[in-house]
Amino acid sequence: MEFVEELRWRGMLQDIMPGTEEQLNKGVTAGYIGFDPTGDSLHVGHLTQIMTLIHFQRAGHKPVALVGGATGMIGDPSFKSAERNLLDEETLRYNVSCLEGQLRKFLNFEEGSSVRNGAVMVNNYDWFKDFKFLDFIRDVGKLITVNYMMAKDSVKKRIEGENGLSFTEFSYQLIQGYDFYYLWKHKGCMVQMGGSDQWGNIVTGAEFIRRQDGGAAYGLTTQLIKKTDGTKFGKTESGAVWLDAKKTSPYKYYQFWLNASDEDAKNWIKIFTLKTKEEIDQIIEEHDATPHLRIVQKALAQDITIRTHSEEAYQTAIKTSDFLFGGGSLDFLVDLSDAEVLDVFDGVPQFVIKKGDLHSGINILDLLAVHSGVFNSKGEARKMIQGGGVAINKQKVNNIDQQFTGTDLINGKYLIAQKGKKNYFLIIAQ
Structure with a gap:
């Protein structure tokens, strides 16, 4: 199935630039998504973009994962009410290495003559670290007008809000736009992808490429994932749900997906698993016949827990659930470390x-x-x-x-x- 059509039936596609599908239909196309290293782990809120890159690669295209060592120093203002705390270089380097390790669990980074679309990892700090400020504002800043930048909804909301918008964050749009140009010119990246809040930045990058070199570039965004009850996806009473097992144990991770409402689970199994439409339709049909068995939730939780962690971690999560909520044995505790045992009983007196x-x-x-x-x-x-x-x-x-x-x-x-x-x-x- 073609990449864009895959995103459509899964309910993921939000915006797409004219010509994007035609470019993808020409053959293997390189496209990228950026991940800012504001922490030392990605969380489930990043999974939509990870899944986008996975589908991109499975469709035969070449995914480029950009870990923003440079943009992480600035902070993306898109639809945020206040400026982020700026991180020091040492912390950012550590965060970048952690995120790179996590992304490698989801994408195939093999290279060679037999692998035309192996994933590539890049860090925008590599091309920004020697970029002098005067050179940047002369060569990059002159191409995009302030009027153009201020017309973006994400910028207007911050300027009109209580906290305003610093020049540092205002410049983020130019920096991300230059990222697109750099990857277009040096890595052959024709497409940038991201969440719906990135549409303005993606359009700016394509515009920069057009004005700088007269080139054509494309982009698309995915929908913002919401819960049907109105609460924020990926948040629990104890905070974010992380991909790092030390921050969110595989058991808690499994429980997050297992506890999804029927309506959420039916949407999320399309977005966060690689199951086909026929497989998902069958799972939903079986679920609707016996909803008390939570068949959709179990299929969703199993798939994403194994891909994020491992089969072994999934089995431990199952045994933990059986122990705490059923008549399961406690023999599995013997194989756990002290930290893992304490995690099983987190919240227990x-x-x-x-x-x-x-x-x-x-x-x-x-x-x-x-x-x-x-x-x-x-x-x-x-x-x-x-x-x-x-x-x-x-x-x-x-x-x-x-x-x-x-x-x-x-x-x-x-x-x-x-x-x-x-x-x-x-x-x-x-």
């Missing part, structure tokens, strides 16, 4: 006890009501144990005289207390 106290054994009532705060009193603990509502390490406690020692610790460190069916508590022996 945690108590620390002295490992030495376990040498001679701790009575269950003391464990739950004295050494920890699972229960407010021994009486409360006794009553619930006698009612069959207490388990330690998934084993129901029936005897109020039961003792626990160091041999009961998972990974030599943890006891998992359960009060009722879904109330978990992590007891950490130190």
Whole structure:
């Protein structure tokens, strides 16, 4: 399927310049998307652009991923209410290296005679680091008028807003425009792509190419992804959902997609997976027949978790979900590091006890009501144990005289207390 048509049926396409489809139909075309390294990880908000590059490459074209070491120093003002904090060069270099590693997980960067469309990674700091300010404003600034730049909606909103717009951010449009020109001239990039908020910058770049060299360049944008309930896509109560497993664990990442509403999941499975239209139609049909099984959400979560992390990470996420919300075993915890165990129980009440106290054994009532705060009193603990509502390490406690020692610790460190069916508590022996 042709690239633009692929974006259309998936509900991704927003704007497209005249002539773009004709250019792509001529043969292998290089096109780029920029990612500013404002942090050391991409998040799910970047996935739309990553998927755009993946579809671009799968359609036979050559994707260029630009990591903006230079533009990251400025900050894109597009539809933002305030100026970003400017990062130092050392932080930006570190962020760039992290983003490059993440992008390589999604795109094929192989080069050679048999691979005509291997992805390319570039950093605009490479061509800006020696660009003198006077040369820039003379050679680049003269080509685009202030009137042209101020006509962009993203700029007008900032100028009319409370915080205004600094010259630093105002210059971003010229810098990104020069990026397009540089890649057009030196890498043969005919197309720039991005989110809908980048339309003004993309048009400026194409205009720069026309005015500077009389050349033709093209562009398209993808739709802004929204949630049907009006909340921002990619945000949770705890913040952004990151692609870095250290920032957002594979389990939480999996849960983010699994918890999508039916309507969101039906839209997102088109955007964030590589499944065909026929496969997606079948999944949605099966889902609608048995919506309580959440078939669309599970298919979406499985696909994107494996591609972002790994099959192993997906399996751990499944086992974690089964453990916390079903009758799953806790055996999988043995293979996890301390950090991963703590992540599984993030948000679960945690108590620390002295490992030495376990040498001679701790009575269950003391464990739950004295050494920890699972229960407010021994009486409360006794009553619930006698009612069959207490388990330690998934084993129901029936005897109020039961003792626990160091041999009961998972990974030599943890006891998992359960009060009722879904109330978990992590007891950490130190």
